Amino acid sequence: MVERRALGPSTKAIVDAAIAREIPWTRLNDQSLIQLGHGKNRKFIQATQSFTTRSIAVEISCNKALTKDFLERACIPVPYGKVVRNEADARRAWHSIGGIAAIKPLDGNQGKGVSLYINSEDEAARAYHIAAEYSSRVIVEEMYEGDDYRLIVVGGKLVAASKRMAPSVIGDGVSTVAALVAKENLDPRRGDGHEKPMTKIPLDEIALICLQKQALTEQSIPEKNRVVSLRDNTNLSTGGKAIDVTDEVHPSIARMCERAAQTIGLDICGIDLLAGDISKPLTKHNGIVELNTAPGIRMHHYPSEGKSRDVGAAIVEMLYPG
Template sequence: MNNETDDRSEAVELDPMDPNTMASLKHWGDPLDLPGGREMASDVAIDCGWGRLIFGQTFSNPRELANLLRLEREGRRDIALYVREPHLVLSHAPQDLFMDPSLTFRLDFRRYRKLPARPETLVIRELTAEDDQPKINRLHMARGMVPAYDGFYTKLNDKPELTVLVAEDRHSGEIIGCVTGVDHREAFNDPDNGCSLWALVTDPQTQVPAVGEWLSRHLIEMMIARGRSFIDLSVMHDNEPAINLYEKLGFRQVPVYCVKHKNSINERLFIGEDPEEDLNIYARLITKEARRRGIAVEVLDAEGGFFRLSLAGRWVTCRESLSEMTSAVAMSRCDDKAVTRRLLQKEGLRVPEQVTAGDDETIENFVSRHRAVVVKPARGEQGRGIQVGLTEVDEIKAAVASARAFCDKVLLEQCVSGDDLRVIVIDYQVVAAAVRRPPSVCGDGSHSIGELIERLSRRREAATDGESRIPLDAETERCVRRAGYSLDQVLPGGEWLQVRTTANLHTGGTIHDVTADLHPVLSSAAVRAAKALEIPVVGLDFMVPDVSGPDYAIIEANERPGLANHEPQPTVERFVDLLFPHTRSQNSKHLNQRSDA
């Protein structure tokens, strides 16, 4: 779950139609006397790493608030919340500022109901100096959120108003979520005794359920223990999954608004509707980057992902990441997996043994030479018709018959063990690398395996804009049965079960960035493969025992790789650089540069 890091805070009764609500709103912006002679601080803005959180109720002069917002640093995102008179603030800088189209929600802690136990697979704790902070930044970037600047997290000991929590997958040890809490009493001596939740993010690839909910709950319970009265957050008005979660926790919408500075990060919030909204996510990311550079976009067939880009008399037609710069010959080389393998083998690259599935004798001879076999259609994409790790002749024959529904020519391939690695090469340079993992479910002791798969499938679909889902088909049933279960059995609590053998995104697989860890031999092999195929944009599928080691086997090449799957690596920027090299700018940077912004 992701609330787009737009979460806020305020001080008002829950029902916006209640007269008490408006009475409470009246004092915002006025200096208040507090018990013990302490006053609420004035003109407060706190550094949150991604930008400044500006408390509007501490400003008495709207012009000063507007001027502060206009001083926003490049690459940051400042937010002014609890602005008493937002229309007056906007009037002082109408060209530079805008009203954020988000909703503010509040949880009165009297409404909160604690659940008895957290899932066994999830650990939630405060961030420590030993945590891999660049990986936390990559989580935010993968969700299109602004990462904290380099060194910010080391300052948390000097910021008592901030609490940063991380969620850790107990099974893998990976950090799969993060949230920031702001204590208003510590920040500006808040007379309303509130706090707020910010920058909630979860790994879009995690298979652990309800990470966002448990991060929110942990923060809520910490703030209750501190004696705070309520917690606020803000969420985009159209983020229905997040809104549904917050309402389930007891949050209610309140009439609180925020003002932001116009910048490239939040451009989509003030320029109006996206003219390419009917395109899928793979095409839409490219057209968005093109328009950012002043390149005109014409949608030719939204359903098929076809569009035309034009600038200064130059036109390029694309289908997602497949463009006119990829020749028909190069495309046909990738389209037939047997041809791909022969060309790569001729180049001296390592590929698994492969034969065309013919008569029973061919199948039996191939199985006798290899412990496990992959059956795949010679043509096809998105993992359709592929079965991995088959060992019995009868099941291989059945898989061959099934694969022929997708292509008459079916291949038998040596099954190579290891991690499924996708490497993106653009303009004969490696731009991104990611390990792909098959979908797995974790038992909770109450739901059937089929129900767990359906729940995970819904989360994968939501995280990928509808591109990833786990089919409850014969292959899923085979994988579950091979593990000794059936779909209607209950999986014991804490036990993990892999439910597919393939790691394709479209059948529920997850993608984990490993660009920084890629061994030079793997990088070199990917570039050599692209050159052998004479293709300028390609996704190469490797099987590797370790991404940081030199051993590999290349199993496929994809002429239309999904660039959206490799965020936050700059795959889309490099693609547009290839098509329109004169639009390349200093702002087009690699991840290690961007994460230090």
């Protein structure tokens, strides 16, 4: 009960930053709604949505197709794609892309229902049904090349960037994949949902599809030192890891991300980017794949590798300059 009522990592990071600034705070419910300050200085946060977050910006960011339209009109690179409502259209959309695709719920979040590296019509059909469990509308889009990055813009400025890595386990030549996952989930840094710095790895249908691509099942015993991927996507919400790369971001990429957040009017924005090397300008095969409202910031405060970035302090500074 105590753990369930504890503040999540993102909310706690903001509260800790407020305490460091001697700003009083009050928890207003048993979730993540927090009041900072009193009287004329009173402001609210809910996780990483703030007193200044615009509701229309949230609505835009929650619709992946609409977000892409906004960014494309601003000459920001986004993948080509189509919105579909049935399996037959998903199959046709995959053919129209003419290559490897990503399929995901139009208005999903936290990597739920997302399938990547779809390379056949039958895979597209299966991925459509997974995505359709989360949304009546599904987006089928071209798959950009490169590593997966999450960048955070607060108040119009880039404040953190992480390279995200898909959840995986390493074979020992004795244990099954299921046993290896269970052992990895015993890591005290992993918990359910967002309660801990890292999330437990789910062994669900998407994980089983990923295993199938590697000619494995959950009962397979991978040879010693073999890396077994449990996801194509790299979301921390589905067990991924993060490496801090803030100091490596090329200036042109930083400016593009700041402009993307400003294009839809988000004060706190998580930008998902695929790039070959974040220290160099993007190529035609790279670009932004999503903008996220209320982005989780635990990966930046508690990276698996690299320097911790105090995004919570940046949010408090945006709300209380100086």
